[in-house]
Amino acid sequence: SQQGEEDPQALSIQEGENATMNCSYKTSINNLQWYRQNSGRGLVHLILIRSNEREKHSGRLRVTLDTSKKSSSLLITASRAADTASYFCATDEGDFVFGPGTRLSVLP
Amino acid sequence: GAVVSQHPSWVICKSGTSVKIECRSLDFQATTMFWYRQFPKQSLMLMATSNEGSKATYEQGVEKDKFLINHASLTLSTLTVTSAHPEDSSFYICSGRGQGIYNEQFFGPGTRLTVL
Numbered sequence: 001s002q003q004g005e006e007d008p009q010a011l012s013i014q015e016g017e018n019a020t021m022n023c024s025y026k027t028s029i030n031n032l033q034w035y036r037q038n039s040g041r042g043l044v045h046l047i048l049i050r051s052n053e054r055e056k057h058s059g060r061l062r063v064t065l066d067t068s069k070k071s072s073s074l075l076i077t078a079s080r081a082a083d084t085a086s087y088f089c090a091t092d093e094g095d096f097v098f099g100p101g102t103r104l105s106v107l108p
Numbered sequence: 109g110a111v112v113s114q115h116p117s118w119v120i121c122k123s124g125t126s127v128k129i130e131c132r133s134l135d136f137q138a139t140t141m142f143w144y145r146q147f148p149k150q151s152l153m154l155m156a157t158s159n160e161g162s163k164a165t166y167e168q169g170v171e172k173d174k175f176l177i178n179h180a181s182l183t184l185s186t187l188t189v190t191s192a193h194p195e196d197s198s199f200y201i202c203s204g205r206g207q208g209i210y211n212e213q214f215f216g217p218g219t220r221l222t223v224l
Contacts, residue, residue, distance in 0.1 A: 033213075042217035042218035043217075045214070045215065088151065090213075100150075
């Protein structure tokens with residue numbers, strides 16, 4: 001198993017700004033997923049990007065994957081207060097192991 | 109994506125009792141199921157991996173006699189917390205993975221266990 005590591009661990013921005021979070025991993029992957037978790041709640045799947053993809057969009061979310069650098073980024077555009085949550089990346093190598101997450105706070 | 113359900117969504121029990129949590133894959137066959145635990149403000153930590161019909165593989169530091177996992181069918185796995193204590197209070201999340209070539213894994217909504 002391997003762990004994704006998110007960066008930064010905490011991020012505070014104003015509503016309307018963009019938020020960028022990064023994730024790094026150590027070995028080869030088949031896919032990488034980003035999840036959101038509101039405080040005390042379950043995981044919400046945001047987006048999955050496969051190893052042969054470089055960029056993927058879903059609404060205000062944009063995910064990039066650079067397999068040569070073993071890193072991924074999640075961009076949330078035009079952030080809203082409702083985007084306040086913890087964001088995790090998870091990679092696979094037989095099983096998923098989550099990184100510590102980025103706690104995003106969007107201030108109104 | 110596929111759907112995984114957990115039951116119950118929350119449970120409160122007395123110290124010393126056992127609690128069973130169910131994890132079901134609703135629209136796919138989960139050949140592998142995973143159980144995670146999450147303490148407040150921390151990330152999810154993998155507890156164990158189970159393949160249908162086989163004994164679960166536990167991560168280091170997880171007591172297999174305390175956290176009993178059964179994966180008797182391709183759509184159901186159960187986690188039983190035996191003789192629960194307050195330190196077992198946590199958020200327990202399961203996930204299921206089918207046999208797709210991309211290893212896609214789908215997570216349940218989690219079960220919040222509070223041991224008094």
